[in-house]
Amino acid sequence: MPVTHSPEQTIASDRTVRLLDTTLRDGEQAPGVSLSPDEKVEIARSLERAGVSVIEAGSACTGAGERQAISRVTDLDLDARVTSFCRGMKGDIDLALECDVDGVHIVVPSSDRHIEGKVGTSREDNLEQTAELVAYAKDHDLWVEVIGEDGSRADLDYLEELAETSLEAGADRFCFADTVGHTGPEHTHEAVSRLADIGPVSAHTHDDLGLGVTNALAAVSAGADLVHCTVDGLGERAGNVALEEVAIALSHVYDVETLELEELYELAQTVSRATGVQLPPNKAVIGENAFTHESGIHTDGTLKDDKMYEPYAPETVGRERRLALGKHTGRAGVKATLEEHGVEADDDEIAAIADRVTELGDRGRRVTDADLLAIAEDVTGEDRDRVVDLLDLTATSGGAVPTASIRLAVDGEERVASGTGSGPVDAAVSAVREALGSMADAELESYHVDAVTGGTDAVVTVEVTMGRNDRSVTVARSEADITRASVTAMVDALDRLLAADQQPLAPADD
Structure with a gap:
């Protein structure tokens, strides 16, 4: 449901705009992020499925391990152009060539602060060096983009001269770089407009002022046809402009398609798992709350018309709508x-259940599916026999292999099993799966350690969401022991899922 376009629209819907992803290079420069070759390959494949046009696979000059990772990506024979970042040195271009990349990004200083203070050269020598580097790369049949580092703080007349020199030497395009997230959309538009009059121009923006997307769109409006992004907005300091945000903004607001939007959420999850950087819940497009409704007014409106409180359908970006439970939940959301x-309740019972949910939320509790179902059973008087119940759990760690043993009651039958894993929680989960057998196959969709109190008697709250046969359920449990909290939550979730299926479990050894 795109917005209505007006004659004053600054980005025409027939524009061709492509995205360059630099998650594997600039994104990896975020503090604490380090990707293995296997992880870079997995992310590159996900980027390919999404239809990203250019993948900057790394910086070949970093070291032998980085070159191995870049080579692994180039060996995938992707449709996307695979490139390497290069400093203003011929040796960096040679190292990139060893990785068999399709192209290079040659970064050269453009502001006086970088030309004189960082590199220690002059404007004239910088132009001469840039021309030599471009010619050298083109002599080796590489696609070449010159990045004018710190372009947002450069003298615009000199930035134009640097772009002209680069393109005349054979560069395929010049990139306007807001390296430190310094500028606003007006200056970005002016700079890129002047550069676009010279030749093909790209935009590289950062989010230090929260203007990453705004500056990227200003650049496109001014004539840029390639935008540098990172998945999840990873990058140094406040990060680069987020690929998913640029893609949906161009599609929804301007009707300009850059990639396969339905791949965005899985791509975001892939990068989050590989980097260990969790997605902020309020993050646009990919955050947990982006398509979650708790407010009674919003929930009621959304149930009546799914476009009432959403700018676009969650399926557009590979998401699903979710109704959350809490102090703001109304009767419509509860129902x-x-x-x-699969729980039936009359209007009076729904009203009573909604009141109980509000009371629980008022006490500062996050209300899970299990909480709601327990309240519903109490209000309706529908007693339910548990399918799976945790009787005993023992877990040990500190040795070579963490182990766990578990005792469950399954449909009234006692089952005992043991397991090993990378840690006590992993070992205990393996034991649960061993005890339940193949019929208890369920996917752990999310696992969060939500709160830990202070002191030696600290209590941890673990929240899990598990899915089985197109159903999912969320359970939170608090214990002094994280292993017990995790297993109790998972067993309770499985119990709810299996009860919903209303079918007996097969023997554990099937």
């Missing part, structure tokens, strides 16, 4: 969530 779990 809809109960129906999802």
Whole structure:
């Protein structure tokens, strides 16, 4: 449901705009992020599925390990152009050539602060060196983009001269770089407009002022046809402009398609898992809350018209809509969530359940599916026999292999199993799966350690979401022991899922 376009629209819908992803290079420069060759390959494949046009696979000059990773990506024979970042040195271009990349990004200083203070050269020598580097790379049949580092703080007349020199030497395009996230959209538009009059121009923006997307769109409006991004907005300091945000903004607001939007959420999850950087819940497009509704007014409106409180359908970016439970949940949300779990209740019962949910939320509790179902059972008087119950758990760690043993009651039958894993929680989960057998196959969709109190008697809250046969359920449990909290939550979630299926479990050894 795109916005209505006006004659004053600054980005025409027939524009061709492509995205360059630099998650594997600039994104990896975020503090604490280090990607293995296997992880770079996995992310590159995900970027390819999304239809990203250019993948900057790394910086070949970093070291032998980085060159191995870049080579692994180039060996994939992707449709996307695979490139390497190069400093203003011929040796960096030679190292990139060893990786068999399709192209290079040659970064050269453009502001006096960088020309004189960082590199220690002059404007004239910088132009001469840039021309030599471009010619050298083109002599080796490489696609070449010159990045004018710190372009947003450069003298615009000199920036134009640097772009002209680069393109005349054979560069395929010149990149306007807001390296430190310094500028605003007006200056970006002016600079890129002047550069676009010279030749093909790209934009590289950062989010230090929260203007990453704004500056990227200003650059496109001014004539840029390639935007540098990172998945999840990873990058140094406040990060680079987020690929998913640029893609959906161009599509929804301007009707300009850059890639396969339905791949965005899985791409974001892939990068999050590989980097260990969790997605902020309020993050646009990919955050947990982006398509989650708790407010009674919003939930009621969304149930009546799914476009009421959403700019675009969650399926557009590979998401699903979710109704959350809490102090703001109204009767419509309670009724809809109960129906999802196959629970029937009349209007009076729904009103009572909604009141209980509000009371729980007022006490500062996050209300999970399990909480709602327990309240519903109490209000309706529908007693339910547990399918799976945790009787005993023992876990040990500190040795060579963490181990766990578990005792469950499954449909009234006692089952005992043991397991090993990378840690006590992993070992205990393996034991649960061993005890339940193949019929208890369920996917752990999310696992969060939500809160830890202070002191030696600290209590941890673990929240899990598990899915099985197109159903999912969220359970939170608090314990002094994180292993017990995790296993109790998972067993309770499995119990709810299996009860919903209303079918007996097969023997554990099937």
